[in-house]
Amino acid sequence: MRDWARCEADVVRLMNRHFTRGRGGARIQHIVVHYNDADGSVEDVWNWWQTRKASAHYQVESSGRVGQLVWDRDTAWHAGLWSENLRSIGIEHANRRDGTISEACLDNGAHLVAALCRLYGLGRPQWNVNVFPHCHFASTSCPGQIYGSQKDAYISRAQLWYDRMGAGGAASASPAPTAPSSDIDSLAREVIAGKYGNGDDRRRALGANYDRVQARVNEILGTGSKPRTRAVDVDALARAVIRGDYGNGEERKRRLGANYAAVQRRVNELLS
Incomplete structure (x- = not known):
């Protein structure tokens, strides 16, 4: 509000x-x-x-x-x-x-x-x-x-x-209570699906939950700084790339890191 x-x-x-x-x-x-x-x-x-x-x-x-x-x-x-x-x-x-x-x-x-x-x-x-x-x-x-x-x-x-x-x-x-972990996971998956836009729009829509949701998004997509114990969701990452979440060229390469080649292949498959 x-x-x-x-x-x-x-x-x-x-x-x-x-x-x-x-x-x-x-x-x-x-x-x-x-x-x-x-x-x-x-x-x-x-x-x-x-x-x-x-x-x-x-x-x-x-x-x-x-x-x-x-x-x-x-x-x-x-x-x-x-x-x-x-x-x-x-x-x-x-x-x-x-x-x-x-x-x-x-x-x-x-x-x-x-x-x-x-x-x-x-x-x-x-x-x-x-x-x-x-x-x-x-x-x-x-x-x-x-x-x-x-x-x-x-x-x-x-x-x-x-x-x-x-x-x-x-x-x-007074800050609103933040969502419990189960809702953070749901919100993160909705972010990945493109529901909350990007940048400031996403931050505004998620409010007090932004940091936790974005961290969970990074975990699911395998782009966070912590070592991943789960397999990277290449398909979800590819769809996020297509939406523009990871930029282009060197920026995309840098942000996707070791996942770049696999994700780019999947992007090409989805767009072909």
């Missing part, structure tokens, strides 16, 4: 359809939590909602990146009941295949809940008081494990951020 206190998202990608301007005189009273049933980005959900008559105010990606798709002052089509749409804010979360969300998504999703509760005077976050799962209003499995195995962790984190934000400071002054 650019500004937690004012709930200014990292990116704004406003819907051009499937929402309603204004709230019909209703006041924001609570937050409804959703999951994508997919590992979606801000851009993904914007595209999905072009043909599906649905929307939400925010999307939280697996990296923790937050996007705003409908202004808080307007009505998103998300809860399944029009009366609830009018008086709620909808937050979507990217999820894994098993319905769980990453640590970065959980932390920033919960932080966003806390920030909205502060901004609109909704009180300390509590399930089924001022924070509701989508399944409370509709017959659906949404929001997956956010209201299952991660239910307590999610609301506890929201309460932690709410308390910190009321303790006299900008919540962003």
Whole structure:
């Protein structure tokens, strides 16, 4: 988030359809939590909602990146009941295949809940008081494990951020918890797949997890400074080269080191 206190998202990608301007005189009273049933980005959900008559105010990606798709002052089509749409804010979360969300998504999703509760005077976050799962209003499995195995962790984190934000400071002054090793591995593999871009874009998207994720990327690809006990993933390295992660010419040779010849052969195979 650019500004937690004012709930200014990292990116704004406003819907051009499937929402309603204004709230019909209703006041924001609570937050409804959703999951994508997919590992979606801000851009993904914007595209999905072009043909599906649905929307939400925010999307939280697996990296923790937050996007705003409908202004808080307007009505998103998300809860399944029009009366609830009018008086709620909808937050979507990217999820894994098993319905769980990453640590970065959980932390920033919960932080966003806390920030909205502060901004609109909704009180300390509590399930089924001022924070509701989508399944409370509709017959659906949404929001997956956010209201299952991660239910307590999610609301506890929201309460932690709410308390910190009321303790006299900008919540962003306290570093967000970093992801556990299992999530670092998942994030690293998503980086290798090209999901988080390069350079400053990758650093910004991964936030506090950047150093650990990049170190794990280097381990998987066999380019770190420590001796490797695992075989180098030549295919993954080749795909990273094709994306431009390792530059050209002498720079590529230097960065790939002893793996250069094998990787370059695989690059040539993939491009042939």
